[in-house]
Amino acid sequence: MSTTVSGIGSTRSQIMLYSEKEYLQQSTQAYNNIINAAKQRRLLVNNDQVNRVAKRLIAQVPHYRSDAAQWNWEVNTIKDSSINAFCLSGGKIGVLTGSMTKINATDDELAALIGHEISHALRDHGREKMSKKFLTSLGILAASSAGLGDIAVSGTSLVGDYGINLPGSRKLETEADLLGLEIMVRAGYNPQGGVSFWNKVLAQEKAGTKVDFLSTHPASEKRIVAIQEHINQMNK
Numbered sequence: 001m002s003t004t005v006s007g008i009g010s011t012r013s014q015i016m017l018y019s020e021k022e023y024l025q026q027s028t029q030a031y032n033n034i035i036n037a038a039k040q041r042r043l044l045v046n047n048d049q050v051n052r053v054a055k056r057l058i059a060q061v062p063h064y065r066s067d068a069a070q071w072n073w074e075v076n077t078i079k080d081s082s083i084n085a086f087c088l089s090g091g092k093i094g095v096l097t098g099s100m101t102k103i104n105a106t107d108d109e110l111a112a113l114i115g116h117e118i119s120h121a122l123r124d125h126g127r128e129k130m131s132k133k134f135l136t137s138l139g140i141l142a143a144s145s146a147g148l149g150d151i152a153v154s155g156t157s158l159v160g161d162y163g164i165n166l167p168g169s170r171k172l173e174t175e176a177d178l179l180g181l182e183i184m185v186r187a188g189y190n191p192q193g194g195v196s197f198w199n200k201v202l203a204q205e206k207a208g209t210k211v212d213f214l215s216t217h218p219a220s221e222k223r224i225v226a227i228q229e230h231i232n233q234m235n236k
Contacts, residue, residue, distance in 0.1 A: 003124045004064045008179040008230075014123075018130040024090050027126075031074070031092035038078050047077040050095045053110045056187040057118055058091070063186065064179070065122050083201060083213045087117035089126060102209070103200040108184070108193025115180030115187075116217075123179065125172045173217065178230045191231045198224050 004010045038044045054075040062069040071091035080096040083103065087093045099105060099113060120126070181191045205211050 004122055004179075005066070007064050007182050009123055009175040010064070012175075014128050016124065016127060018127050020124075020127065023124075023127045023130070027089035027092060031088050031090075031094070034078075034094060035074075035076055038076070043079040045077050045079050045097065047095070047097065047100070049100060049105075049107065049110060050077045050114075051075060053107055053189075054093055054095075054114055056189075057111060057115055057183055060183050060186040061091075061118065061122060064183070068122055083204070083211055085113050085117050087114070087121040089121055089124060091118075091121060093117065102204060103197070105197070105200075106193060108190045109197040109200065110193075111184040111187065111189040112180060112191075112194035112197045115184040115189075116176045117180075118183060119176040119179035120172070123172070123175055125176065129169075129172070173223075174226060177223065177227055181227065181230055181234070185234060191227075191234065194227045194231070195224055198227065 001016060002010050002012060002014055003016075035044065058073050058075075061071075068091065073091035073093070075093045075095075077095050077097060081098040081102065082096050083098045085093070085095040085099055093114065095110075095114065100110065103109070105113070177194070181194050184193065185191050201211060201213065205214060
């Protein structure tokens with residue numbers, strides 16, 4: 001099976017042994033935990049840029065997955081200096097303010113980041129990873145109370161208290177990169193924002209800034225080249 005009907009990855013058969021219903025419930029619970037904690041700590045903020053960009057991207061999801069149009073999409077911005085964002089199964093988006101302030105992100109660059117995370121949700125990469133773990137070890141399902149491929153307890157920030165974005169395979173990261181580019185183009189954004197976003201993130205690291213995002217989304221010249229090559233293909 002394939003969770004999406006068009007775009008990058010749609011022709012790849014995915015192994016899905018983990019319950020979609022259970023995974024969705026656990027995603028929602030994990031998201032609610034993060035948002036409730038943010039409210040208690042008064043770290044939820046309203047960010048017009050995040051809301052504007054996410055709205056335009058979400059409008060494109062039916063093109064790739066019809067049931068995603070019925071998801072109860074939520075978008076929240078959390079005050080945190082880290083560069084990071086996530087989108088859990090069912091359309092639960094969270095963006096950390098450092099994603100804008102640390103790199104002075106343009107709308108195109110923010111669209112590349114959020115589009116990447118939306119792609120993970122559309123392709124159900126977390127559930128796919130859990131299913132693969134199930135195949136390799138029948139006892140692995142109980143290893144994580146969250147049961148989510150993109151969530152792990154790590155870090156010290158608020159989101160890290162619940163944990164987000166376990167490293168994915170290179171294949172899944174590439175799918176999210178390239179499908180995210182397609183989504184942002186459909187939404188009217190310049191895909192070159194994907195290149196400039198990664199260049200800015202790398203510049204932060206080279207300047208000595210600890211970038212947690214890079215621990216789960218390793219940036220490299222190869223990654224940027226692959227993004228640029230896909231942009232060139234889309235422009236033909």
